[in-house]
Amino acid sequence: MILDARGIRVELPQGWSGRLFARGRAATLHAGDFTLALQDGEFGTASTAAMHPGAAFLALTEYEPGGGLKPHIGLFASRRLPLPLDPTSFSSNGLAHPRPGQQGMQHFFTSAGRPFCLYVVLAGGRSHRRRQLGTVNHVLRSVKIDQRR
Secondary structure, X not given: OEEEEOOEEEEOOOOXXXXXEEEOOEEEEEEEOOOOOOOOOOOXXXXXXXXXXXXXXXXXXXXXXXXXXXXXXXXXXXXXXXXXXXXXXXXXHXXXXXXXXXXXXXXXXXXXXXXXXXXXXXXXXXXXXXXXXXXXXXXXXXXXXXXXX
């Protein structure tokens, strides 16, 4: 399945669900290998609460420049997604809402002049996470971000 809206394009593997939405001008992508919550916040609080062991979730959330936030500066200095994702970057401390059996990571970056946060949550044990990371990396390699129009 291909999602293409708001200047973001991603190819999702069979069995994955996803959606692209915006609040104001800032876009958010949610994708996971389980049924996602239709009404959810930027970092998928409702979706991640419903994750089962072996599930993977990612959010790519855009930030609006202003109020001191500038693309390519400070937290958003990185210019790319950190692929492949480093398995050691996942921990319970990386979760927006810590839950038993979940590990998460966040990475802030700027692409096409647009500041984003990548947030990934993996559920289950170490063997689940290894398999999940391969698929998440595949999905993230398909992400294309265009300049805002």
